[in-house]
């Protein structure tokens with residue numbers, strides 16, 4: 063029998079945009095005050111990792127990078143059935159762009175050790191770049207399957223379906239491989255109440271928690287601080303500007319019955335021209 | 340005493356667009372990138388180049404010249420027939436390494452292909468990459484932060500990669516002038532292509548394809564595209580879009596009914612309702628969805644967040660229906676109705692239905 067799979071899944075904590083907490087008057091987000099959540103896209107990656115374990119056997123390690131509260135998303139992953147978590151947390155990582163993030167994650171993955179497959183979410187809801195997965199694959203020298211919506215593994219190869227514009231590709235890769243999971247993949251299953259409760263009890267004890275979730279910094283994983291954070295990031299946000307109020311001359315219709323408002327609209331625009339004959 | 344600002348000028352390379360074709364079909368985003376690239380190259384006073392990879396490319400290189408490229412690098416090889424991360428990556432890395440001066444700027448489409456390939460190239464060359472830009476420009480930038488003293492100075496011609504910032508209502512200008520190529524992706528529909536000029540002259544340069552054994556770790560068994568299938572959001576004349584104001588997934592029924600009043604129409608959506616699962620992702624309009632420019636865009640119960648706006652603000656006629664008179668969408672719509680969409684939209688359907696029967700009568704009469 064082949065060795066059991068070593069499955070890694072990368073997860074990130076993001077601000078919860080659904081809640082009003084931490085929303086500044088100008089619309090920007092105050093990350094310190096905002097409510098936090100597991101990046102919704104990562105739920106599909108988590109499902110893919112747990113499915114792989116269930117179907118083919120093995121062990122799942124969840125890896126995250128972020129400030130100390132990010133440990134919450136690792137706990138959540140454990141409640142869902144992940145075996146252990148590793149959090150890279152270091153002040154020197156602040157303001158890392160995607161390239162610096164991919165460097166730090168690459169060092170973390172290498173420090174954690176051997177793996178057969180790495181699952182990532184397609185993108186995050188705060189950065190929205192979809193760049194970190196492929197950049198990590200490049201740094202690790204791996205093949206990658208992005209936009210993966212289905213897969214199976216046999217004979218140490220992954221057979222996957224990858225979404226493209228107006229269709230999909232069927233592809234096939236050697237292990238190890240990095241996979242970013244599309245949100246057309248199966249949604250994350252509900253955690254079993256008893257299992258989740260047991261994990262919660264266990265993690266409440268700090269000594270126990272440390273056995274399951276390791277927190278490491280740049281020195282532990284042997285990363286070069288100059289390649290992280292602001293210093294290691296080739297891009298910076300140089301300026302933000304308010305969006306100009308283009309147009310600004312909207313003809314407003316209000317304060318009448320619906321039928322009058324619609325008559326006004328049809329009178330003021332060429333909408334009628336587009337009506338199907 | 341004022342310190343002299345250190346001026347930093349990097350050797351001015353070309354502006355390179357990475358073309359995209361699927362099964363031999365040139366993707367429109369490439370022509371749009373050539374439009375944007377032409378502007379950048381002219382402003383920089385450098386060349387606009389384009390690389391196309393595929394098999395049996397026929398007149399595709401010529402079409403790229405007609406759409407603005409000064410030089411087209413062509414990798415025409417059976418192994419490049421369908422896009423594969425590792426083979427395309429190899430050809431592109433080899434091309435960039437073979438150039439005497441790295442490109443100043445390198446642009447790709449923000450498509451499933453571009454988003455797969457661009458980050459690998461950026462990571463390989465340790466250079467900056469900005470996703471989903473809504474505007475591109477070049478201009479000076481003075482870096483004053485002393486966190487890294489080696490970076491301080493005045494950079495004369497940086498790529499301004501502009502995209503809506505996280506959170507709402509702000510645009511961020513993202514720069515990475517320290518290393519070339521400065522890379523960016525843009526969504527299909529975001530930039531404007533040039534009018535193709537078949538008489539334009541350009542150079543077509545075949546480039547070598549030297550694949551390595553490790554490039555075959557990933558193979559594509561099949562690429563399936565269902566022609567004609569799927570939502571033609573970007574080709575519709577009229578888009579009726581629904582947002583969170585619909586209250587539930589059922590509300591989309593009303594959107595379809597309104598859309599049915601128009602010829603060549605489609606239904607769009609905001610991201611909030613897509614995230615809620617009310618409609619599939621293919622309907623999403625905005626920064627992380629589709630960029631559309633229909634003749635008419637009718638936004639129902641959509642607040643008009645910047646990320647939505649960048650996907651539809653170039654529409655011909657924007658009609659907004661929202662019960663909140665302060666909703667940001669009224670700042671850029673052309674016609675606004677303040678009211679409950681559940682009263683307004685059914686009334687629109689009724690009145691447009693009358694227009695329709697008038698038109699029908701009209702056609703009958705005209706046949707006599």
Ligand SMILES: Cc1cc2nc3c(=O)[nH]c(=O)nc-3n(C[C@H](O)[C@H](O)[C@H](O)COP(=O)(O)OP(=O)(O)OC[C@H]3O[C@@H](n4cnc5c(N)ncnc54)[C@H](O)[C@@H]3O)c2cc1C
Nearest residue numbers: 582583584609610625626627628640641642646647662680
């Ligand atoms: C990185 C990033 C990328 C994003 N990408 C996109 C994107 O591509 N596309 C996108 O759309 N968004 C995107 N967003 C989300 C965007 O910021 C907004 O959250 C989203 O567009 C809001 O959707 P909405 O207008 O439907 O909902 P809301 O903002 O909640 O607005 C609902 C509106 O409906 C009105 N309303 C309520 N009831 C009624 C009624 N009965 N009749 C009439 N009006 C009513 C309300 O007054 C309100 O204005 C992105 C966000 C981020 C951070």
